[in-house]
Each structure stands twice: as structure tokens, then as C-alpha cells.
Amino acid sequence: MAIQRVLEMDFATELNRTHRMRVYDAREAVSAAEIAAAMDTVVAKNIFNGSGGELTGKIAARIVTKETEDISLV
Structure with missing residues (x-):
């Protein structure tokens, strides 16, 4: 089982849009x-x-x- 943590940061732009940045494997603390x-x-x-x-x-x-669990198909 694998757990992935992603930090998503939303920013305002000069054209009144939203820009999202993602940082994968964000630390827990x-x-x-x-x-x-x-x-x-x-x-x-x-x-x-x-x-x-x-x-x-x-x-x-x-x-x-996000938690991912692999399934064995044996």
C-alpha cells in the first residue's frame, strides 16, 4: 500500500485567474x-x-x- 501526499497551492494572477502549483511527496509535519x-x-x-x-x-x-493498494491477481 502506498500513500501519496500532494501540497496544492492556489495563487491569484494579474488576469483574475487561479494558478495551481503542486508539490508531490509533501512532508507530514x-x-x-x-x-x-x-x-x-x-x-x-x-x-x-x-x-x-x-x-x-x-x-x-x-x-x-491518496492511498493506493495493489491487488494480487494470482
Whole structure:
């Protein structure tokens, strides 16, 4: 059985769109304060630019957990 944790971060863009970034294999003990600080840094450094324009702010963040169980067909 495998468990995958994905951190999803939603950002506002200058064209009033939402841009989602995903960080796979997010560690278990990540705090809301650490996520907010990371998102602030992404916006402040202005290093990502997509079809929606520059990132202008934070909208939301979540941890998505997916559990996968392989089935033996023997």
C-alpha cells in the first residue's frame, strides 16, 4: 500500500485567474505557517509566469492524500 501526499497551492494572477502549483511527496509535519511563507516567497520573487500573467497573491492551500493498494491477481 502506498500513500501519496500532494501540497496544492492556489495563487491569484494579474488576469483574475487561479494558478495551481503542486508539490508531490509533501512532508507530514509541514505547517500552515510554512506553507503561507513559501507562497509569499513565490509571489514576492515573481519567478513563475503563466498564461494568466504574474502571480499576485494567495488564494488557498491544501494537502491531498491518496492511498493506493495493489491487488494480487494470482
